[in-house]
Every structure is written in C-alpha cells, then in structure tokens.
Amino acid sequence: MGTRHRTSILSARLSRRDLVRRGALVAAGAGLMPLLAACAREEAAAPGAPTTPQAGPSPAAGRTAAPGAQAVTLDFVVWSYSVETIQDNIKRFQEKYPGITVNLSDFSWTVYHETMVNRFQSKTPTDVAYNGEDWLPEFAAAGWVVPLENYFDWVKGYEAKTFPFAWQSMIYQGKVYGLPYYADTITFLYNEKILQDAGINSPPETWEEVTEQAKALQQRGMEFPFIAEIAQDLPNTTSAFASMVFGRGGDLFDEEGNLLLRDANSPAAQQFRWIVEARNKDKILTYVPHETDVVKAMNTGKHAFTVLFNYNLAELNNKARSPLAGQFKLALMPGETHECYGFAKFYNMTQMAVDRGPDVIDACGKFIQYFGGEVDGQYHVAKRWAVEKGLGFGQKPLMDDPDVQQTFSQWIDVDLWKQQLEKAKALRQFVWYGIWSEFFRREYVRAIAGETSVEDALESVTRKWDELKKQYGG
Amino acid sequence: MGQTTAPRGRAEPLPVERGRSYQWRLARSGVLMTLPALLVVASFTVYPFWYALNESVHLSSPILGRRFVGLDNFRNVITSPYFLDAARTTLIFGAIAVPVLVVLGVLVALLLNERFPGNTLLRAGMLLPWAIPASVVGIIWKWVFLDSWGALNAGLYSLGLIDRYISWLTTPWLARFAVIVAFTWSQLPLAAILLLAALQAIPDELYEAAAIDGASAVARFWAVTLPGIRPMLVIVTLYEILMALNIFDITYAMTGGGPGTATSLLTYYIWAETFKMLSFGNGAALAVVIALLALAFIAAIIRALPKEALLGERA
Structure with missing residues (x-):
C-alpha cells in the first residue's frame, strides 16, 4: 500500500504537458506506420518489362x-x-x-x-x-x-x-x-437424404428447379436450403460463379475479350440475378466466407445444396469426420448444358x-x-x-x-464424376482477369448484401472490364 | 555572485560559463544516448513514410510499369465510392468501439483495483485475449457468431432464447456488431491494465479525505478517480482510436469484409487496392491520406483537451 502515491518526476508543468502531448503524437505516428509500411515495397529492377531468361542474375x-x-x-x-x-x-x-x-x-x-x-x-x-x-x-x-x-x-x-x-x-x-x-471441377453438391425425406426423387437439373426444390424444403422448415461460399477476398467466389454460368451454357467473356455480363439476357447476367434473388427475394440462400465453413454447415443438416470445389465432397462423406457422411452426392451442374468450371x-x-x-x-x-x-x-x-x-x-x-x-x-x-469432367472447361485468360475478378467480387457481394442493384453492379463490372482492357492493351 | 571554492591548483570557471558548459555536455550526451534509438525509429518510420509518399505520386504496377502521375492516385482513391463507404464504416466502427472499450476498460480496472480472492489470477488471466494474435481472435469469434454452426446460436437455441438461428454474420448491422465485440474483447485487457496502473497511482489519502467529507462512492469516482486517471484515459483513447483505424486482421479473418462490404474498413481497402488490384500507387496514396487524417484527428483531440486532462491535475 505504501507504494500507492503519485510520483512527480517532472516538476515543470509546461514540460510535462509537452511531454504528454509529444508522446501521444509519437505514439500516434508509430501506430500509423504499419499502414504506410504495408504499401512500401521493394522496387522492381525493370518495372513493367518482363525479364527474359537472359536477364542478369537476381x-x-x-x-x-x-x-x-x-x-x-x-x-x-x-x-x-x-x-x-x-x-x-x-x-x-x-x-x-x-x-x-x-x-x-x-x-x-x-x-x-x-x-x-x-x-x-x-x-x-x-x-x-x-x-x-x-x-x-x-x-x-x-x-x-x-x-x-x-x-x-x-x-x-x-x-x-x-x-x-x-x-x-x-x-x-x-x-x-x-x-x-x-x-x-467446381460442382453442384446436395444432401440426398434431405431431398428424399422431402419426397424429391432427383436433384435439380436447372437453376429454376433449384429454386423450386429449395422452396419446397423451406416449407418443411429449412430456412436456407442453399449455402454458398461467398466472400469478396476469396478467388473461389468468382470461380464458383463462373462454374454456375458454364452450367447454363454461358461464359464470362468471349474470345475477343468482351465481357458477356453486359447483356442482361446472357447466361452470366441471368446467373448473377439468380444468386442475388436467391438471397434477397426468394430468401433460399445463405453464405459463409470459406469452404470449410460450408462443409461444417452442410453437416448440420440445415442446408441441402451447395456449389463447391469437388474435393470437398470427399470431406463431406468422410465417415471419420463428418456426422452426415454418406448423405452427400454430386449432381451435374444445373443448367442447359451442365458444363462446369475445370x-x-x-x-x-x-x-x-x-x-x-x-x-x-x-x-x-x-x-x-x-x-x-x-x-x-x-x-x-x-x-x-x-x-x-x-x-x-x-x-x-x-x-x-x-x-x-x-x-x-x-x-x-x-461414373457421374467422369460425365462432369467431360463437361468441364477452363476459363478464358486475360492479363487483367485477376484484377477484374477482385473488382467483380466486390460488386457481387454488394449486390448479394443488397448494397447495390443487379443492374448497377453489372454496369459497374462491365465498365471496369472495359477500363482494364484498354489499360492493359487487350 | 559569490566565488565558489576552487580545486587546488586550478582556476574555477565563472558560474555562468560552467553552467553553459554543463548544459552543452548534458545535451550532447543526451543526443548521443538517444541517437541509436532515433536511427532505428527513423528507419522504420521515416523511410516507409517517404517511400509511401513517393509511391503515391507514381503509377506503379508490375505489369504496366512505373511513371509519375502527380496527384492522380489521390484523386482516384478519394473520389472512389469504396473509399467513402470504407471511411464511413471505419468511422462508425471507431465511434462505437472506442467509447465502449474505454468505458469497459475503466469498469474492469475499477474491479481489479478492489481486493478480493482470485484478484491476482484474474489480472493474469485477463491478459490472455490481448496475447492472442488478431487473426486468431477473428477466427475464434467467427466460430462464435457463424450462422449455421456458431457457438452463440447453438447456446441461445439450447437455452430456448431463440426459436431460429440468427444470421449474425450475413446481416450487415449484426456483422458490424460482431466485429466490434471481437475488437473490444481483444483490446480490453491492455486498456484495463493501463487504467489499473493509473488507478493505483492515486494516493489513498485523497479517498480518505473524500470519505471524511462524506462523499459517496459515485462522488469519489467523479472527484478523485476520474481526474487521477485522466492522462491515462487520453492515452488509452488515442491508442484505441489508432487501433480502430488500423484494424485489419480481425475483420479479415472473421468476415472477410462482408457481408457485402459491411465490415470493409479503410485498411481493407488499402490492402485490396495495393495487393489485389496491383495498384501500388493508389494503395500508397490511400495510406498517406489515412495517416495524415489520423494525425490531424489526434492532434486536434490533443489541442482540444484542457491541459489538466493531459496532466491529470484539477483546474
């Protein structure tokens, strides 16, 4: 108890005040440095110009x-x-x-x-x-x-x-x-037992059927039959969207590098709208930021459908770790062509x-x-x-x-997996795709969260695509 | 001026000259002693700041190359709707989280300042959240709040308090609330410990005098405790404001900035611009803007506070 006394090392009021003030400012400055340091980087030796195999040693x-x-x-x-x-x-x-x-x-x-x-x-x-x-x-x-x-x-x-x-x-x-x-491949996975218990004999073949079956499951008390892995920082989000678009027989861009989302009737725009409406209008969809979260959520029996990297099915049906192992099945990606992202x-x-x-x-x-x-x-x-x-x-x-x-x-x-593999196709590649994909996801999640409309989001991602295409000389 | 006693065989310098010489030596040794630390601090603060400033006026891309663009990057980021959204989200986050944190910090410090069995154990144990890396904090709290299998929904449901699971992390305002809870949980120990240290420096005599004067517990808090911890409250508040501006790991691990962009803070925007969009210039410009805003903000707070708030003395 004897140590509980105020110390007065600094006697001058002004210097104490200055000390506290300057100390706070220095602390503030130091606290901000991580922000600045995050943007500091080493300069490239030859920025913008790909180095060649004959380039000098690194x-x-x-x-x-x-x-x-x-x-x-x-x-x-x-x-x-x-x-x-x-x-x-x-x-x-x-x-x-x-x-x-x-x-x-x-x-x-x-x-x-x-x-x-x-x-x-x-x-x-x-x-x-x-x-x-x-x-x-x-x-x-x-x-x-x-x-x-x-x-x-x-x-x-x-x-x-x-x-x-x-x-x-x-x-x-x-x-x-x-x-x-x-x-x-990124595939469509479902819980067969949940469908059977609801009297649904086969998985959905189109996205309209996904909605119908999900609504039927909702009537039986399941709040969100469809769960997806969606996050603005996750590349999988764009890939999964592309896979669903492929299922409809569409693509994200054509061979000339034109974004197909600009056409409201394109399969890509239709699927964009489907996802947003599934969340905000039909209220059949919920989402989590990582595939491991989806796997755990599917194992609660509260969800029937998802679109994931196919290897997650191995985890879902792993008897050692998954409570509902054995109930999960692969279905061909819904849509007219059943193609998927490979x-x-x-x-x-x-x-x-x-x-x-x-x-x-x-x-x-x-x-x-x-x-x-x-x-x-x-x-x-x-x-x-x-x-x-x-x-x-x-x-x-x-x-x-x-x-x-x-x-x-x-x-x-x-056998079904082989069928899906035969329908798998890769995405067309453009230098600016990775950057655009980051932008796309931001607008995608905003539309899903109701922060922007489908029309505004599609216009925004199209504008960005055109801007990047011009910038990167596409 | 009286003459001082001179050592044998040597002339004593005049007092003024001796004083100047002493001051100069004192100043010199002070500079020399702090120089190594100053150099270290400079290398980790001044250089990154200069570098970020330099980057902010260049178009800097690994694919497009590098060229001077003046203030274009600043215009790009400031006029972007994402900047305004992220700034608003950050301000809301800070405006709620920091006061909650400071008030809780005071309450916890007051509790820990009391004598009761297990106090020492509690003090040591409560530091645990502060010692956990922020990204792990984010994951822990994600598992608490997750909609389908989070611990909170399971607990509330099993207690019969809810009849359906709450969409904590997919409802924007609930997700913001969840992030604030996680941030507060991780930052509370440090705030409480700092305030506890300030509490323990208040002389007992002041409380005894107040008690003799018949002051109630509430009156003692306002008249003795609060003035006594005011300087530390300022420091804690400023520190937590900076933490709120700098928070990245928790939201990144917990919500990924979502749902939508509901928990995308300015730091996330810097990260995304720099490393995801490969716009190093934009990212640097954004970092400079935020750093300057924060410094201005803090300087304004310090200037606005009465000096007794900084010095802990009553007017």
Missing part, C-alpha cells in the same frame, strides 16, 4: 553453387494445405535426388496471391511455386514465372496425358507454364530460378516432373493427393488407376 543467385557443383537448394512456395504431406513428398524427392535440397514456405490460400505479388516484387528467393489458372496471365505478363516448354523438351509430351481443361489452365499465350499439382493448380518455375543458372533450372525440372509428372512410370505425388486427400487430378492415366478408383468410389459416383 539477388537469389548467390545461393547457387558454382557451375558444375552438385548441390542445389530450391525455394518452394505453396499455399497451406496438408503441409505435412508436402514435406513428406519433399523428403521422398530428396532421397531420390540427394544433390537437391528443398526449402518449403507456405502461406494461407486466402492471401496467397497478395503474398506472391509481394514476394516476386521484392525478389524474395522463390524457385518453384504453386500457381492458379486465374493468376497465371498476371504473373506471366509481369515476368515472374516462365514457360516450362522453353526449358524442358519433355513438357509437351504431357499434353496428351492431361485433361484438356487442366492443360488449358496452364497455358498462357500458347505456352505451357506448369504441370498439375491437382486439377478439379481448372488446374500447378507447379511454376520462376524467373528467379532461371536467373540462378542451369543447375537450378535442371533441379527445378526434376522437381516439377517428380511432383506433377510421371517418374518411373508412376504419378507418385498426384496419385498420393488423389488417394489420401481426394484431390482431383489432371493426369488422365490416374483415372484408370485401381487405387484411385477404389478410393474415389467411397465418396463419389465415379
């Missing part, structure tokens, strides 16, 4: 052993999914290639794009990285990633062994940039790796082929992802693999 070059030396260290960057499996795959790779050491870095999927932009801009050592079909044009145009076929003759040989939608996802300006980490996520080699010289390029080739391709007659890594995690694959031979067939049949109707 800062990463110092890590390379002298020419002719055996040991090479690769920096491999991934988004965080089953990192322990990746580490184990790396271990196996290093056992096969003792001269190559791989350092792994992983980042959350939701911030992967931004992380990689930062990483490439600041020339943080990165030799091989996961990439997505929606970011490839952007990363390639910036000169951050390089076409594999410029460096390895064996790349073209994989075209015949890869599903067309997956191959197309890895192409930019006619050149192939990667081999698949996994390839999948994509590949893939291994990219970076310009930084090229700058480090031939030993590193060679090591990257071995690494990418081991992880995404065929080694000793086996697709070791892709098969492992398929069997252990239920990830889809772009490598056609795996479809006939007995282990894959046996595993997949536990959670999906394989």
Whole structure:
C-alpha cells in the first residue's frame, strides 16, 4: 500500500504537458506506420518489362553453387494445405535426388496471391511455386514465372496425358507454364437424404428447379436450403460463379475479350440475378466466407445444396469426420448444358530460378516432373493427393488407376464424376482477369448484401472490364 | 555572485560559463544516448513514410510499369465510392468501439483495483485475449457468431432464447456488431491494465479525505478517480482510436469484409487496392491520406483537451 502515491518526476508543468502531448503524437505516428509500411515495397529492377531468361542474375543467385557443383537448394512456395504431406513428398524427392535440397514456405490460400505479388516484387528467393489458372496471365505478363516448354523438351509430351481443361489452365499465350499439382471441377453438391425425406426423387437439373426444390424444403422448415461460399477476398467466389454460368451454357467473356455480363439476357447476367434473388427475394440462400465453413454447415443438416470445389465432397462423406457422411452426392451442374468450371493448380518455375543458372533450372525440372509428372512410370505425388486427400487430378492415366478408383468410389459416383469432367472447361485468360475478378467480387457481394442493384453492379463490372482492357492493351 | 571554492591548483570557471558548459555536455550526451534509438525509429518510420509518399505520386504496377502521375492516385482513391463507404464504416466502427472499450476498460480496472480472492489470477488471466494474435481472435469469434454452426446460436437455441438461428454474420448491422465485440474483447485487457496502473497511482489519502467529507462512492469516482486517471484515459483513447483505424486482421479473418462490404474498413481497402488490384500507387496514396487524417484527428483531440486532462491535475 505504501507504494500507492503519485510520483512527480517532472516538476515543470509546461514540460510535462509537452511531454504528454509529444508522446501521444509519437505514439500516434508509430501506430500509423504499419499502414504506410504495408504499401512500401521493394522496387522492381525493370518495372513493367518482363525479364527474359537472359536477364542478369537476381539477388537469389548467390545461393547457387558454382557451375558444375552438385548441390542445389530450391525455394518452394505453396499455399497451406496438408503441409505435412508436402514435406513428406519433399523428403521422398530428396532421397531420390540427394544433390537437391528443398526449402518449403507456405502461406494461407486466402492471401496467397497478395503474398506472391509481394514476394516476386521484392525478389524474395522463390524457385518453384504453386500457381492458379486465374493468376497465371498476371504473373506471366509481369515476368515472374516462365514457360516450362522453353526449358524442358519433355513438357509437351504431357499434353496428351492431361485433361484438356487442366492443360488449358496452364497455358498462357500458347505456352505451357506448369504441370498439375491437382486439377478439379467446381460442382453442384446436395444432401440426398434431405431431398428424399422431402419426397424429391432427383436433384435439380436447372437453376429454376433449384429454386423450386429449395422452396419446397423451406416449407418443411429449412430456412436456407442453399449455402454458398461467398466472400469478396476469396478467388473461389468468382470461380464458383463462373462454374454456375458454364452450367447454363454461358461464359464470362468471349474470345475477343468482351465481357458477356453486359447483356442482361446472357447466361452470366441471368446467373448473377439468380444468386442475388436467391438471397434477397426468394430468401433460399445463405453464405459463409470459406469452404470449410460450408462443409461444417452442410453437416448440420440445415442446408441441402451447395456449389463447391469437388474435393470437398470427399470431406463431406468422410465417415471419420463428418456426422452426415454418406448423405452427400454430386449432381451435374444445373443448367442447359451442365458444363462446369475445370481448372488446374500447378507447379511454376520462376524467373528467379532461371536467373540462378542451369543447375537450378535442371533441379527445378526434376522437381516439377517428380511432383506433377510421371517418374518411373508412376504419378507418385498426384496419385498420393488423389488417394489420401481426394484431390482431383489432371493426369488422365490416374483415372484408370485401381487405387484411385477404389478410393474415389467411397465418396463419389465415379461414373457421374467422369460425365462432369467431360463437361468441364477452363476459363478464358486475360492479363487483367485477376484484377477484374477482385473488382467483380466486390460488386457481387454488394449486390448479394443488397448494397447495390443487379443492374448497377453489372454496369459497374462491365465498365471496369472495359477500363482494364484498354489499360492493359487487350 | 559569490566565488565558489576552487580545486587546488586550478582556476574555477565563472558560474555562468560552467553552467553553459554543463548544459552543452548534458545535451550532447543526451543526443548521443538517444541517437541509436532515433536511427532505428527513423528507419522504420521515416523511410516507409517517404517511400509511401513517393509511391503515391507514381503509377506503379508490375505489369504496366512505373511513371509519375502527380496527384492522380489521390484523386482516384478519394473520389472512389469504396473509399467513402470504407471511411464511413471505419468511422462508425471507431465511434462505437472506442467509447465502449474505454468505458469497459475503466469498469474492469475499477474491479481489479478492489481486493478480493482470485484478484491476482484474474489480472493474469485477463491478459490472455490481448496475447492472442488478431487473426486468431477473428477466427475464434467467427466460430462464435457463424450462422449455421456458431457457438452463440447453438447456446441461445439450447437455452430456448431463440426459436431460429440468427444470421449474425450475413446481416450487415449484426456483422458490424460482431466485429466490434471481437475488437473490444481483444483490446480490453491492455486498456484495463493501463487504467489499473493509473488507478493505483492515486494516493489513498485523497479517498480518505473524500470519505471524511462524506462523499459517496459515485462522488469519489467523479472527484478523485476520474481526474487521477485522466492522462491515462487520453492515452488509452488515442491508442484505441489508432487501433480502430488500423484494424485489419480481425475483420479479415472473421468476415472477410462482408457481408457485402459491411465490415470493409479503410485498411481493407488499402490492402485490396495495393495487393489485389496491383495498384501500388493508389494503395500508397490511400495510406498517406489515412495517416495524415489520423494525425490531424489526434492532434486536434490533443489541442482540444484542457491541459489538466493531459496532466491529470484539477483546474
């Protein structure tokens, strides 16, 4: 108790006041620095101009052993999914290639794009990285990633062994940039038991039927029969929308790079309106910001329909983790053509790796082929992802693999899945698509939340598309 | 002026000269001692600020290249409807969260200042939310508020308080409320501990005197406690205003800025412009605008406050 007394170290009133005031201002300044620092970045060596394979060595070059030396260290960057499996795959790779050491870095999927932009801009050592079909044009145009076929003759040989939608996802300006980490579709999933209990014998085939069945389920007390993964920061949101548009037989843009959403009668505009009305008029739809939230929500039995990356069906029907496992089924994407969005996520080699010289390029080739391709007659890594995690694959031979067939049949109707795969198609690629997609999602979620009308949102995204197309020289 | 005793064999300088020399040496050693810290602070504050300022007047894109554009970036961001929306959301968020936080901080500090069994344990335990990373706070509270399987809906439903689940995170105003709850929860420990420290510096004699004068508990709070903690209240308020302006992780992890853009704050807008839209110039311009606004705002608050609020002395 004796210590509870006011100390008066500073006796002068003015100086005390100044001290407090200046202290507060300094604290304020320091507090604001993260805001400013967030925008600070290292300047690119040659902004705007993609660097060429002949460009001078990058800062990463110092890590390379002298020419002719055996040991090479690769920096491999991934988004965080089953990192322990990746580490184990790396271990196996290093056992096969003792001269190559791989350092792994992983980042959350939701911030992967931004992380990689930062990483490439600041020339943080990165030799091989996961990439997505929606970011490839952007990363390639910036000169951050390089076409594999410029460096390895064996790349073209994989075209015949890869599903067309997956191959197309890895192409930019006619050149192939990667081999698949996994390839999948965004599909329509439903709870069969809920439908049967409601006397509905088959899943919806059109979006109008989705509404009808959802309303029937509402009458039986289900508040939101349809649950979707929708968030403005999540690339999946645009991809899932595209998949639904594909189901109607439409597309987001034509071959000339014109946005089809501008036409109110286009399948894209119709689907945009359907989603907004499902939320605000029919009130059959709710949404959560991540696919794992959807999986958990579907397992409450409070929702019957969703559109998700297909591998989530493996999780939904996982008896060890999902209370309602076995009730979830795949249906062809509703709409006139039942097409859906197919994509590949893939291994990219970076310009930084090229700058480090031939030993590193060679090591990257071995690494990418081991992880995404065929080694000793086996697709070791892709098969492992398929069997252990239920990830889809772009490598056609795996479809006939007995282990894959046996595993997949536990959670999906394989024949129906094959039908859906045949109807899968990749998105057309434009350099500005990734940027536009960010803008699109903002307007999409605003329309769904009732902050703007469908008409205003469509006009806004069309204006932005045209602006970006002009800016990026499309 | 009397002559002081000189050391043997040396002439004593005049008092004024000795004083100047002493002041100069004092100032010099002060500068030298603080220089390393100043250099560190400068490298982490002045350089980023200069860099952001420089970026803000350039079109800077990894694809389009880099060129000087003057104040175009500032015009772009300030006239954007998203800026106005985000600014309004941020102001609403700060205007509600900060007062709630400060009031709760005072109440908790008053509670912890009392003697009761388990007080020490409570003080240590209540720091836990502050020690949890903001992104984890966002995820924890998302799990509490999620519509279909959140803990809150399940709890309210099982207690019979609701007959259908509440759409906490898909109803704009409820989502804002949820984010404010999460922010308050994470920031409350620090505010309470700082205010507790201020409370403990108030002499007991003041309370005893007030009690002898017959002051009630409420009167003692207004006459003794509040003036005693006023300087710390100012610091806590300013700090929390900055935190409210800077909040990013919690909303990002909890709502992703949604539903719609209901919880998209200015920081999210900076992030999206810079790293999602690859508009480094726009992002930097936005950061500069917000930093200047915040500094002006805080300076205005400090100037507007009576000096006793800063010094903790009664007029």
